Amino acid sequence: MIEITFDEQGLAPAVVQDARSKEVLTVAYMNKESLEKTMATGETWFYSRSRQELWHKGATSGNTQQVVSIRTDCDQDALVIEVLPSGPACHTGARSCFTELLQENTKAGSVGILPHLMAVIAEREQAMPEGAYTTYLFTEGIDKICKKVGEEATEVVIGAKNRDAEEVKWEAADLIYHLLVLLQEQKVSFFDVLQVLEKRHEEK
The missing domain is CATH 1.10.287.1080 (MazG-like)
Known part of the structure; x- marks a missing residue:
């Protein structure tokens, strides 16, 4: 198994992406325990830097994320988690935590x-x-x-x-x-x- 390189706080950034549309849903952080729980349960678990605790995505809201794949980058210090979301990813109720900051006049065609x-x-x-x-x-x-x-x-x-x-x-x-x-x-x-x-x- 590939060993993930966590930072000095024991964390690694995790980009969560819709496995079907490839839309980026959110960016969160994982430590060793939350990554292990994610792999064991098949649903996303993260580490909250503000609350200093693990949290299971959707445990309260029901908006869980079924894991399809987990990838790491070449330095093995960042993760991409592809999921099938059962509801909104953002606490605001939006599908994604991301909103458009810049829109060019000419857009490239996208499978999105x-x-x-x-x-x-x-x-x-x-x-x-x-x-x-x-x-x-x-x-x-x-x-x-x-x-x-x-x-x-x-x-x-x-x-x-x-x-x-x-x-x-x-x-x-x-x-x-x-x-x-x-x-x-x-x-x-x-x-x-x-x-x-x-x-x-x-x-x-």
Whole structure:
């Protein structure tokens, strides 16, 4: 087992990250005992520098964090804990303790949009707000949704055959959106699809 190098106070910083969306949820500190408890229980335990004691995340609120993986850096003095959160990570009730400090005018595309879009689609199916395109698709039902997936897939193929990168980009975005709607209608999580891909990759 790799030995973690704790500082003079016996602590190491732990970056807690959503295992699915890769969003950083919080940064806390671990000592040897809290790391051992985390590994033994499969849920995050930290060391509170202000209270000078161990604390089990979610013990009071119920917002526990199921551990998926634990990684250390090259110096073995910092940790990244990937988790499946059962609720907000922040004491304020926010999903993450982090808020945006700087936003560039031009953003790089990020896979973080996928869980956000999935949540919006699920909310639309539940609330069915009038005038929303997603509401229209769910109202029309599976035949319409399947038809749109097929149409958008064909548009991607046409764009690719035309060597039109701009068209491919836009049509691929439409295809992914409609595929997410289809998965929501079928109650198949996109994360389960990713799990299939991971399993196939491991088998090769």
